[in-house]
Amino acid sequence: MKIDGAWIRTAATQDVFSALESAGYEAFFVGGCVRNALMGFAVVDLDIATNAEPQAIITSCENRGLKCIPTGIDHGTITVVSDGIVHEITTYRRDVQGDGRHAIVEFSTQMQEDAARRDFTINALYADRHGKIYDPLGMGKDDLAQKRVTFIGSADERIREDYLRILRFFRFSAIYADQDQGFDPETLSVISYHLDGLDRLSKERIGTEMRKLLSAPAPAPAIAAMRSSGALVRVLEGSDDRSLALLVHLESECDAYPNWLRRLAILGSMDARDSLRLSNDETQKLTVMRDAIGDMKPPHALGYHHGASLARDILLLRWASFEQMADNADWQAAASGAEYVFPIKAHDLMPQYSGPSLGQKLRTLEKQWIDSEFRLTKEALLNGI
Template identity: 40%
Template sequence: MILPDAAWRRQPGLDRLAATLGPGNARFVGGAVRDTLLGLPVTDVDVATPLAPEDVVALLERAGIKAVPTGIAHGTITAVSSGTVIEVTTLRRDVSTDGRRATVAFTGDWREDAARRDFTINALYADPHTGEIFDYFGGLADLEARHIRFIGDPLQRIAEDHLRILRFFRFLARFGDAPDQAALDACTARANDLMALSRERIRDELLKLLVAPDAVRVLRLMVERDILKPVVPEIDRAGVDRLAALAGYEAAADLPPEPVRRLAAVLPADAAANEAVGARLKLSNAERQALASAIRADFAEGPLALAYRIGPDRAADRLLLAGDAAGARQAAGWVPPRLPLSGGALIGRGLSKGPDVAKALRRIEDRWIAEGFPGAERAGQIADAVVAELLSRG
């Protein structure tokens, strides 16, 4: 089978890199091959090579291609060829694993490198010149059948890297139909192994899974199997039902899924529980603030007023979670205006400098928002009325 043509294959520098490494010493691998076969866009290009890392660096530098030793201990060199960034990794085999990290040795055997990868659909290689695809473990058939299957014994693969449990479900939600039964049973049996992983790795996989095309079905399966119970027990059947509703509102609003919004849907609408999960998963401060904002029920002033006060993105999150798809769409595409007057303009109207100015601005802004953000002339009239009220009270 030949890899179909795709725009990414014509990126400047790819042919130059392959020519520099030499005939038979470079193959595209992994997601770029898989996604091209599925007709999906490709953003990251990985190249595998039997050449040792130091030989890769020497060849690249001799050809004037920038070589950055981003992961040279594990065989990875980042090549910048004519402005195109490509990860070049020496073929590897696992020497030892502990469920979190692996000690590797380099090899010249393509099949040995493929055997250490997680799923058959990720162990596809393609020649950059001819497009010939190399498939060592039935990945092409699995890709056509939308079958997510571990390479070899699922229990052994999970023992090597516990994160593969979550990756299995994420890939199922993105590429799969019916789950491989042996893989599903292995993930279920070893779910407690997730507790040994760093919370950052769990967070990254969970957030990617939540925005996958078939996230609702797969998350429901995970809850039924108690996969997440060891690390995020707050996600239950009711949370999956809320996610299903949210996905419908997102579609109605024509808005893409957003990971923190979807996390807010699957968690209880409880500030303390959300804060606990945010801390446990080591969300960034911005993500934790967005999570806390999303679950608040504050819609008294309407979608645009809410978007003005908390920002269009957070307003859209809150409205979608409340089931207001029309309001969310209105808020998400809106650019909030600026109040067309300043504190100086109020002092010019007779107010003294100090707290009265700030108080007046808040009142003016509230009325301006309530009237639908009118222009400068009307804003000035509102300001005249508010200043007159304050002055009349002495």
């Protein structure tokens, strides 16, 4: 079995392999790039595993004129930039101890040991510079073909090493698994047993995983499995996923991209800012979306007040929350409303109005103009004073 693509054949990437192999070391693509290539998904990150230790990686690559950045040298990772293309090169490793947040590792010279320390079988696939696939554990290719997300070895042991793997299981299931097959009850049982471990993780790590999970094309079955295992309420207290599947369906109907923040809004958890460490901008948008679900502003007013993108987010949330069908007229009105500019300026009302009365009059006229669906002209508005 082989993979192919411009990302493999490009001279810049082949130069990285030549730098390591000419110095006597192994080098293999690993993880996401191999997995995604086999699935026909876009390859974004180039990860390379090698038996060269970090300093040897630097020496070998710098001797070929490549830029090396010690981004994670203590953990065996060197970033190598070749003709502007970023390659994350990591020494083979084996786990020697885990504290539930990060595994403590030692460097290894064996691909087999490196594969055994990874989380899922589909992440333990390697490929040489020509695209030939290596499956040192003998399970990854079959699991990927069958669209199964399976822990390597014991799920209990893998989770104990790093409790973030609970959330990674649901994220990878949302993207790579055939969710119509359901979720393995034994795996969900192990996850339920280890839910207390989620409390040991930083909110930043949890937030990063939840962003990725909610960005998946179809996250609803995985989120439902999270709920049944008890994991969802542990990371998002008070959340309710009953409307998520309908929201995803409506997104598809309206050709709307999978906005993770929109999907977070439909879950309804009120402590998302702290639980997921949202930024101020994310928190503000989330608040606007939630507050506008049940208000009476028509689509054109939503577009005018919030812009086309956020207004359409609100419409999708309303339709999903109230189990309504998508309305193309409303969809277009939200976009067109964003194009209008209120024609009255403060100086148009002076000196007749000033101070607080000026602001109040501007707001009154603006509401009349919006209520007219922007049909009232400047002259009509001023003549009505």
